Every structure is written in structure tokens, then in C-alpha cells.
Amino acid sequence: MVQKWCSVLLTVLFIITVSSLAGTAEGADYVGVKKCKACHIKQYKSWQKTTMAESFENLKQGVKVEEKKKAGLEDKDYTADASCLKCHTTGYGQPGGFTSIADTPNLAGVQCESCHGPGADFREIMKKNKEFKRAEAVSAGLIVPSVENNNCMDCHGSDSPFNEKVDAKYKFDIVERLKKTHEHFPLKYKH
Numbered sequence: 001m002v003q004k005w006c007s008v009l010l011t012v013l014f015i016i017t018v019s020s021l022a023g024t025a026e027g028a029d030y031v032g033v034k035k036c037k038a039c040h041i042k043q044y045k046s047w048q049k050t051t052m053a054e055s056f057e058n059l060k061q062g063v064k065v066e067e068k069k070k071a072g073l074e075d076k077d078y079t080a081d082a083s084c085l086k087c088h089t090t091g092y093g094q095p096g097g098f099t100s101i102a103d104t105p106n107l108a109g110v111q112c113e114s115c116h117g118p119g120a121d122f123r124e125i126m127k128k129n130k131e132f133k134r135a136e137a138v139s140a141g142l143i144v145p146s147v148e149n150n151n152c153m154d155c156h157g158s159d160s161p162f163n164e165k166v167d168a169k170y171k172f173d174i175v176e177r178l179k180k181t182h183e184h185f186p187l188k189y190k191h
């Protein structure tokens with residue numbers, strides 16, 4: 001009898017361990033820009049003025065027709081086209097990321113988490129303590145983009161139809177572009 005209960009207990013513990021490990025391996029979920037806006041209103045307002053905020057609109061028929069033609073694309077509706085969505089939405093194909101405009105309208109366009117990483121876990125750290133350690137937030141998925149450490153080329157590389165071979169204005173100069181992501185404000189606390 002005792003043996004039987006011991007093995008049941010071990011099985012339960014095993015399942016709990018395996019599922020929590022799987023949780024860590026998958027990484028955090030995406031939460032959407034509204035969940036960052038409350039605490040980072042200045043960065044939000046500045047980001048909102050960039051083309052990134054409107055990036056989903058560019059997939060609609062009749063928008064940027066000339067630019068599309070130059071890049072070899074016909075004028076049609078691309079708003080459900082997986083090959084465009086991976087670069088024009090936030091977290092497409094990843095846990096908690098964009099799936100469709102009907103189900104996840106809050107994740108349309110290139111948002112904070114496209115550059116800073118999925119926010120469900122690091123946001124909790126920022127919430128709890130304004131003086132959080134950057135290393136702790138980074139281990140929870142935060143990216144502080146720099147020339148050395150960034151994911152920009154996932155979308156700005158040569159597999160983008162809008163690359164420098166199509167038009168020099170699409171050339172990706174990392175130093176210049178890092179500055180133009182949104183206006184930057186000095187942090188108040190030490191991290």
C-alpha cells in the first residue's frame with residue numbers, strides 16, 4: 001500500500017518537473033504594446049510615429065502600390081499571408097504571438113517586443129521592482145538592442161522584399177537605425 005502511494009507521488013512530481021521545464025524552454029509569451037505603454041508612455045508616443053506602428057496597414061491591397069511593384073510584388077491583400085506576417089507583426093508563430101488580425105489585433109505591426117523580446121516574464125520583474133537588475137530581466141527574455149546584440153537582421157536582411165538591392169533607401173545601417181527606433185530617454189535607476 002505504502003509503496004503504491006509512493007510511486008503515485010513520484011509520478012506526480014515527475015509530471016510537474018517535466019511540465020515546468022518545458023515552460024522555461026519555450027520562452028515567455030508576447031503581451032502586446034498596450035502592456036508596455038502604461039509605464040513607458042514617452043517611448044510609446046515616439047514609436048507610434050514610426051512606420052513600424054503602421055506596418056500591418058502596408059499589407060493591405062491598394063496601399064504602397066508603387067513600392068510593392070518596385071519590389072516585384074503585385075497589388076493584392078497580404079494580411080493573411082504567412083510570408084509577410086512574420087516580419088510585419090509581433091511574435092508571429094511564437095508562443096502568445098500574432099496569429100491572425102481577427103484573433104490577435106493587439107499584436108499587429110512591429111511593436112516593442114519585436115526588438116525587446118517577448119514581455120510576459122520581464123514585465124513582471126519591472127513591475128515588482130523599479131530598480132530591477134538588468135541581468136535578471138535579460139534572463140527572463142529582455143533584449144536591450146545594441147550593435148553587438150540585436151535581432152534586427154531577422155527582418156531587415158536580404159530575405160526582405162524591401163532590401164537595398166531594390167532601393168538604396170532600404171539599406172540597413174545598424175548604428176543609424178538603432179537611434180531611430182524611438183526617442184531615447186535616460187533611465188532613472190541603476191540596473
Ligand code: HEC
Pocket residue numbers: 031032035036037038039040112113116118119120123126127129130131134143144186187188189190191
Ligand atoms: C509596471 C511598469 C512597467 C511595465 C508594464 C513595463 N516596464 Fe519596462 N521598465 C519599467 C521600469 C520602472 C524600468 C526602469 C526605468 C528607469 O530606470 O528609469 C523599465 C525599463 C525598461 C527597459 C530598459 C531596460 C534596460 O536595462 O536598459 C526596457 C527596454 C523596457 N523597460 C521595456 C519594456 C517593454 C517592452 C514592456 C512591455 C512588454 C515593458 N517594459 C513593460 C517598468 C515597466
Ligand code: HEC
Pocket residue numbers: 049050051052054055056058086087088089090110114115145150151152153154155156177178180181
Ligand atoms: C519582426 C521584424 C522586425 C524586427 C525584428 C526589426 N524590424 Fe525594423 N522594421 C520592420 C518592418 C516591417 C519595418 C517597416 C515598417 C513598414 O514600413 O511597414 C521596419 C522599420 C524600421 C525602421 C524605420 C522606422 C521609420 O519610421 O522610419 C527602423 C529605424 C527600424 N526598423 C529599426 C530596427 C532595428 C534597429 C531593429 C533591431 C533592434 C529592428 N528594426 C528589428 C521589421 C522589423
Ligand code: HEC
Pocket residue numbers: 058059063064067068073078081083084085086087088154155156157159160161162169170171172
Ligand atoms: C524578412 C522580413 C520581411 C518580409 C518577409 C516582408 N517584409 Fe515588408 N518590409 C520589411 C522591412 C524590414 C521593411 C522596411 C525596410 C526599410 O525601411 O528599410 C519592409 C517594408 C515594407 C513596405 C513599405 C515599403 C516602403 O517603401 O514604404 C511594404 C509595403 C511591405 N514591406 C510589404 C510587404 C509584403 C506585401 C510582404 C509579403 C509579400 C512583405 N512585406 C514581406 C521586412 C519584410
Ligand code: HEC
Pocket residue numbers: 033036037040043044045047052110111112113114115116144145146178179181182183184185186187
Ligand atoms: C525597432 C526596435 C525597437 C522597438 C520597436 C522598440 N524599441 Fe525600445 N529600444 C530600442 C533600442 C535600440 C534601445 C536603446 C538600448 C540602449 O542603448 O540602451 C531601446 C531602449 C528602450 C528603453 C530604455 C530607455 C530609452 O528610452 O532608451 C525603454 C524603456 C524602451 N526601449 C521601451 C520600448 C517600448 C515601450 C517600446 C514600444 C512602444 C519600444 N521600446 C520599442 C529598440 C526598440
